[in-house]
């Protein structure tokens with residue numbers, strides 16, 4: 182059977198899908214600056230987003246995005262570790278101010294400048310702890326072309342609904358490789374409808390008074406209610422406070438809103454073989470190798486299951502449940518320290534846990550097959 | 556109290572702090588300009604001046620140390636209502652940290668006013684020297700007096716393009732001067748000189764503000780230049796990035812039954828990436844699935860140029876290629892970049908330019924002069940050669956791609972055809 186019979190076939194890269202999807206979901210602006218391997222996203226952002234501004238540096242990028250977000254716009258940028266590192270304080274600011282935005286983090290080989298043109302999966306540990314206080318910053322991770330489409334729109338939705346910056350994690354190999362693709366397979370994306378605080382409400386608008394953990398949003402620019410955005414510890418009115426009870430409750434809410442509402446934003450693929458005792462786990466670019474390996478292993482007559490996590494942070498508890506239900510779990514990721522398993526288990530990996538890693542090279546299906554066959 | 560903009564007259568500063576005067580004169584100036592509190596967005600930096608927020612009836616945004624000019628720029632970009640006034644309060648410390656943001660806002664002429672509270676030191680953090688501290692001024696980190704002269708923030712902003720810049724001393728009624736700055740369309744910067752009683756006065760006893768200001772060598776005054784405020788010229792946009800992707804219809808057949816990985820490599824400027832695109836598109840038009848990835852040095856105009864292509868009858872999950880099934884090498888650069896892989900090949904085909912030394916390999920070696928129609932077309936010729944030798948795609952499929960992309964006249968197709976006719 183040949184895939185390419187029906188439908189609208191074309192050669193596409195993941196970057197194009199990501200930007201188009203976000204624009205359709207309601208992103209209004211792309212704030213860009215050049216960095217390999219995120220340049221295609223910048224290029225498409227320029228072509229597609231209603232507003233595109235070229236920022237002079239990484240800090241300015243997230244500050245401009247935050248300013249735009251405070252006026253009700255949804256801004257997107259794309260970067261790689263060297264740029265992301267410089268953005269972190271500003272991302273913390275946006276997190277504290279509760280400003281929605283999406284940062285596409287295209288992983289490349291580190292540390293530091295590393296190799297700009299080599300892919301990697303080395304940034305998960307950083308993402309786990311990049312908000313001071315350990316608050317979770319939502320991270321969604323693409324594992325194929327379809328994800329570049331659907332998860333990108335979800336990232337925009339999640340950012341707006343939970344009023345938070347969101348990281349869409351991907352890698353050089355995903356956004357810079359061209360693939361034949363049937364565009365008819367892409368589901369419709371419904372544009373997001375933004376709900377603001379009812380301007381006609383008489384009551385006193387408090388910028389950080391939350392319902393279901395998330396405060397109602399009002400953009401700067403209207404004349405009915407006073408708005409305060411604050412990156413320092415603040416109370417419901419958005420006024421700077423020391424560690425008093427109300428503001429500590431607010432800081433605690435920032436943690437809770439992500440953790441308690443994360444279940445609304447949990448995505449993963451679980452391809453289970455009921456007789457399997459072994460599970461392969463892989464996210465991002467390595468998911469492609471894992472799918473390939475699992476298919477081949479099944480052709481050999483082996484029973485094997487596959488978990489592809491897409492919501493990485495906060496870590497959905499269901500991953501642990503799934504992983505614990507297998508005798509052997511093989512986690513494959515393109516780093517040398519098994520960052521995903523650290524996230525799940527901490528220091529002590531359970532018996533039956535194995536790791537397939539790689540540095541500066543994509544993990545191959547063969548590496549995964551060999552580990553599974555052991 | 557008849558100040559619409561403040562909810563208290565007692566501002567949270569040390570006694571005698573110049574920030575008090577600046578805040579009150581700011582609100583007075585806004586009153587003179589008939590603004591309502593919610594017409595105003597005050598963005599504050601970190602520093603003593605930044606704790607003004609709670610006393611203001613305007614919208615307030617309290618950000619990071621040094622970044623307020625950039626944050627306010629973002630707000631300005633997103634504010635569709637030109638009647639809104641964006642005012643940034645920043646200290647000399649914040650202006651030092653975020654100098655780049657001030658330059659950028661000046662350069663782009665972003666609609667807002669930056670009020671630099673220059674009391675010559677970082678007050679909130681304990682009286683340290685800033686980039687705006689004048690030479691000879693004593694701070695907690697320069698006991699002998701500051702060794703270097705401070706930045707002239709006004710001159711810098713003006714050079715970067717700010718249409719309105721002024722430097723004034725924070726003494727007496729400065730509301731008129733502030734009102735002029737607030738009325739400017741585009742970017743304006745007011746540097747207000749003051750002295751911090753808690754550190755500045757203590758560490759520089761007997762010195763007066765005017766004398767310190769004069770000693771800095773930076774004149775008081777007002778500097779203007781005409782510029783149109785920032786406007787978002789956005790150029791040509793597409794409303795559908797997928798709409799502009801060319802659909803490739805299946806009109807040809809391929810006899811391929813499995814999966815083939817191919818590496819094509821040569822020198823920059825010899826059409827390798829174009830050639831790889833032709834193969835990929837011809838494959839799709841022949842009903843096959845393809846992945847294609849280019850690699851070349853960061854200096855794209857020299858050295859090797861390689862493209863990796865996977866071709867399959869089935870959708871392709873994994874697109875990495877360690878050892879390819881086939882390789883097309885058109886130049887020395889391409890050979891050097893792929894030598895190890897070629898040596899690792901235990902079967903498959905190596906199509907290599909006849910001028911090159913053939914490495915040890917288990918692949919079937921086919922040598923041919925790929926430069927017969929010129930070096931610039933070496934890779935393009937090799938694509939047709941590949942079609943002929945493998946049958947995975949046909950020459951017709953390649954020609955159709957060339958035609959559809961409007962490249963027929965740009966490539967020496969008759970010469971290629973002629974040269975191909977001689978291939979055995």
Ligand code: SF4
Nearest residue numbers: 569572603678751752
């Ligand atoms: S420390 Fe200095 S700058 Fe800060 S409030 Fe007191 S006098 Fe003003």
